[in-house]
Amino acid sequence: MPVLQKNQTIILEIDGYTAEGAGVGHFEGMAVFVPGTLMGETVQCHIIKCAKRYAVGKLRNILASSPRRTTPPCPDFGRCGGCALQHMNPTEQLAFKQQRIADAFSRIGGLSIVSLPVLGMANPVRYRNKAAFPVGREATSTQIGLYAARSHRIIPVEDCLLQSPTTKKILSIIRRYMEGFHISAYHEPTHSGLIRHVVIRHNELGQFLVCLVSVKPLPHADKLAAMLQAEPGYCGLVENINPDKTNVIFGAVEHLLDGQSTLPITLCGLKFEVSVRSFFQVNLSQAERLYQCALSRAMLTGQETVVDAYCGVGSMSLLFAQQARRVIGIECVAPAVANAKHNASINGLENASFICDYAEKALPRLCREGLAPDVLLLDPPRKGCDRAVLDAAIQSGVPRIVYVSCDPATQARDAAILAEAGYRISDVQGVDMFCQTPHVETVCHFMR
Structure with missing residues (x-):
């Protein structure tokens, strides 16, 4: 008989981490992976998967908490798949990564x-200069946000604490544009709708570019450009056409709709001109x-x-x-x-x-x-x-x-x-x- 069975509830002491940051404990010699737990904690978990050499548990209760646990700063933590370590304080995050290496x-x-x-x-938030937000629809509702972990289910977000504060304003403008001009969101299962992604790139001066990835050319693009022009730091609007059934964000065809197609970025005293699509450190x-x-x-x-x-x-x-x-x-x-x-x-x-x-x-x-x-x-x-x-x-x-x-x-x-x-x-x-x-x-x- 297996050591553990699905739907079993156990008490576990966490003694390590996986490479993805999930806590690891051992139950009668079998490794059990429990996301959201910290080394040194004693937890109650519900077994949701059993394999031959390991099991996966879902955290139910923390019976003894680590002093390195912290309150996640993002209200979407646990729903969005972007940040897995917000429950670790910065000291524990760095220790985990050093041990991972x-x-x-x-x-x-x-x-x-x-x-x-x-x-x-020193302040590990608001550091990213580029983000891609998937756009989709659920019933009649347009969703702009980030994917849930290991899925293409979109979690609507108003803001992302890894991005510039301007991101929230830009996403709000995109929503108003889509609602005001009845622009449809892409529906992946049926390959219908228009807008697939919103991609935003910032520089250290607070300037930004916006790229909308769509199945075909955008209607009323001049109206969207006018809405974005009212936001300080706006530099340009780009349209990327991706008509394919694919998980790849960008298509081959791209048009500059307004302003400029690149941003000036300074790194190590060197000057670079970077487009929305350019691979550049975030x-x-x-x-x-x-x-x-x-x-x-x-x-x-x-x-x-x-x-x-x-x-x-x-x-x-x-x-x-x-x-x-x-x-x-x-x-x-x-x-x-x-x-x-x-x-x-x-x-x-x-x-x-x-x-x-x-x-x-x-x-x-x-x-x-x-x-x-x-x-x-x-x-x-x-x-x-x-x-x-x-x-x-x-x-x-x-x-x-x-x-x-x-x-x-x-x-x-x-x-x-x-x-x-x-x-x-x-x-x-x-x-x-x-x-x-x-x-x-x-x-x-x-x-x-």
Whole structure:
């Protein structure tokens, strides 16, 4: 007979966390995951799922509370799927993330590392400069908000505490526009309706762009533009057309309806022009700390050749170019490469060049052609590096690798490959880029 059964109620002591921040306890040797609990707490939970090696419980009562529990600041916590850690105070969030990093390198990479204390924010709210709000309808009601956890059910929100306070006003304007001109919301099950998403991007000056993603061109767009123009900081309105049955937010066709299509953003003293769709760090103050951590570990003297294998719009490439002899950026997304070249131009950096290609193709080719980089900068997508990139790095003999990651698990997997080839990890620095969520950015420094 199984140790636990569905619908059973048990008392549990929480002694750890999952990578997603759920509390973990053990009942007669079986791991039980209970979201919303903290290490050190004793809780009563209701079992909602039983698998062979673990169970999932729903919190019923906290019998002994942790002193690191705090009241979530957001009224939508527990309903919206965006923030899973608001019940943890900032100290516990940082401790959880530091342990998550160490656990990933130990369990996945088989490596013992120096995991430095995670760099947090003094005020971990209102830090995001970009947000995408899904639009849908339920019965006859238009819903603009955020998705519930692990679903496409929209939770209506008036405000999001991770976004600029202006976001609330913008969403209110969009609602008034839709109601006043009878603009329909998209209905995913039937693929009907018009507006699918509202995407908002801010900069540090309080300026913002708005993009409405719709199935076909918007009616009365001039009226919406006039409504937005009354809001201080408004810079432009963009329409993106996405007629497909897909979970991807953006379609291929885009029109500027009013104002400008890019925002000026300053990061680490460098100037960037960023569109609504551009991949750019959403937390500027923490991005500066992350990039400075990466730069310091590169130990540049001005004589080095640096390869940035996943360069995006060139934000780290240009920072490194200020202290290196030359930087070669590689990026597979053509518009991002165009942005990187433009950003190099507006910053007067002539020693940065950019290649539009996949890193797993371009880096081996450059090495075969005789390039011998002094520093390799890696900032891959969440899935980590392609094996061909790691093999090319190893074969090139590059003495220093600075690896920035948004997923400690895939970084640890790649670190094991580099360690087997003789690279030594000096340290791993976590940066809390996504406060109130389980996500953490890391900088790992390899030397050989």
